[in-house]
Amino acid sequence: MPLLAFETSCDETSAAIIHNGRILSNVVSSQIQIHAEYGGVVPELAAREHLRNFLPVTRAALAEAHIDVGQIDAVAATQGPGLPSALMVGLKAGQAMAFALRARFVGVHHHEAHLYSPWIAGNPPAAEFSQFEPNVSLIVSGGHTMLVHVESLLKHRVLGWTVDDAAGECFDKAGKLLGHPYPAGPAIDRLAEQGNPRAYDFPRPMVNEPHDDFSFSGLKTSIRYFLRDHPSLLDDRKAVSDLCASIQAAIVDVLVSKTMRAAKRLRVGCVTASGGVTCNRSLRKQFADACERERIYMRLADKNLCTDNAAMIGILAEQKLAAGVKDNDSEQEILPNWELA
Numbered sequence: 001m002p003l004l005a006f007e008t009s010c011d012e013t014s015a016a017i018i019h020n021g022r023i024l025s026n027v028v029s030s031q032i033q034i035h036a037e038y039g040g041v042v043p044e045l046a047a048r049e050h051l052r053n054f055l056p057v058t059r060a061a062l063a064e065a066h067i068d069v070g071q072i073d074a075v076a077a078t079q080g081p082g083l084p085s086a087l088m089v090g091l092k093a094g095q096a097m098a099f100a101l102r103a104r105f106v107g108v109h110h111h112e113a114h115l116y117s118p119w120i121a122g123n124p125p126a127a128e129f130s131q132f133e134p135n136v137s138l139i140v141s142g143g144h145t146m147l148v149h150v151e152s153l154l155k156h157r158v159l160g161w162t163v164d165d166a167a168g169e170c171f172d173k174a175g176k177l178l179g180h181p182y183p184a185g186p187a188i189d190r191l192a193e194q195g196n197p198r199a200y201d202f203p204r205p206m207v208n209e210p211h212d213d214f215s216f217s218g219l220k221t222s223i224r225y226f227l228r229d230h231p232s233l234l235d236d237r238k239a240v241s242d243l244c245a246s247i248q249a250a251i252v253d254v255l256v257s258k259t260m261r262a263a264k265r266l267r268v269g270c271v272t273a274s275g276g277v278t279c280n281r282s283l284r285k286q287f288a289d290a291c292e293r294e295r296i297y298m299r300l301a302d303k304n305l306c307t308d309n310a311a312m313i314g315i316l317a318e319q320k321l322a323a324g325v326k327d328n329d330s331e332q333e334i335l336p337n338w339e340l341a
């Protein structure tokens with residue numbers, strides 16, 4: 001029986017229909033345009049947009065999957081972490097739907113769902129858990145940067161996370177200094193294409209430290225000071241490309257080398273990555289090269305599943321129900337600061 005999943009933890013309103021590991025539909029309405037003029041996500045606006053989008057997105061997901069709402073026998077929604085007012089829309093609306101449909105309900109941890117999105121592939125997309133291998137998983141987006149050891153399906157341990165800014169935030173803030181609107185990651189990716197990544201030498205924070213934590217605020221500061229001291233560079237197109245390529249190289253080097261190092265230390269033969277920054281072409285290339293060199297199996301989330309989506313929430317919820325996880329009752333509340341164990 002099909003499962004209806006919701007994701008509303010930040011600025012994407014998404015609904016998906018999942019059946020036996022297959023994604024029958026995955027509708028995502030992004031609010032990027034709305035928040036761009038404020039330079040970042042405004043929580044109150046995000047919640048209002050989720051309320052406005054919730055039913056149209058749900059109707060579209062049902063229609064695309066050719067499923068009648070009466071056929072739904074389980075509902076899942078992101079319970080945390082995320083923006084409180086945004087989480088509340090998906091969780092409470094999801095619980096209400098489950099109540100009305102007499103369906104089971106599962107609240108899902110957003111980051112735990114990211115861990116399994118690299119295993120979704122194919123056309124039509126489906127979870128390829130028959131190919132699952134124990135792995136080190138990098139979750140890297142505008143809100144989070146963390147490394148997780150996924151020992152088996154549904155069993156994981158966090159190795160490290162960012163002590164300050166997320167890697168996506170560093171892309172966004174560096175881009176802002178270069179005059180690009182939020183989110184600036186894709187613009188840096190594009191401009192870096194023609195640039196020389198070795199033109200400017202930016203720090204690789206914590207790259208050689210023995211733990212698995214990340215830090216990106218120092219890099220952001222060094223970019224700010226560099227631009228303060230060389231303001232005329234911004235008028236030179238070649239210099240801007242070189243600058244973008246060099247900033248990107250500093251971020252990507254840290255992410256790839258710390259992920260590979262953790263995989264080797266833990267003797268796992270697989271690395272995975274998900275989250276918005278996984279769309280970055282240089283990150284994908286550097287991962288591919290490093291994994292080929294080290295003969296490690298690599299799974300990067302499909303580009304349209306890197307960013308937040310309900311399909312990954314539903315895929316994890318289905319696994320949890322199959323594993324006998326008790327469905328939650330409708331009394332469950334949002335957990336905005338829920339930490340992955």
Ligand code: KG4
Binds near residue numbers: 308
């Ligand atoms: O996963 P996501 O949509 O949202 C959360 O933050 O949860 O990730 C958005 C982040 C933004 O910081 C954006 O700049 C970054 O992902 N991003 C990229 C690229 N595409 C998106 N960063 C670098 N290169 C890209 N191609």
Ligand code: ZN
Binds near residue numbers: 114307308
């Ligand atoms: Zn996310």
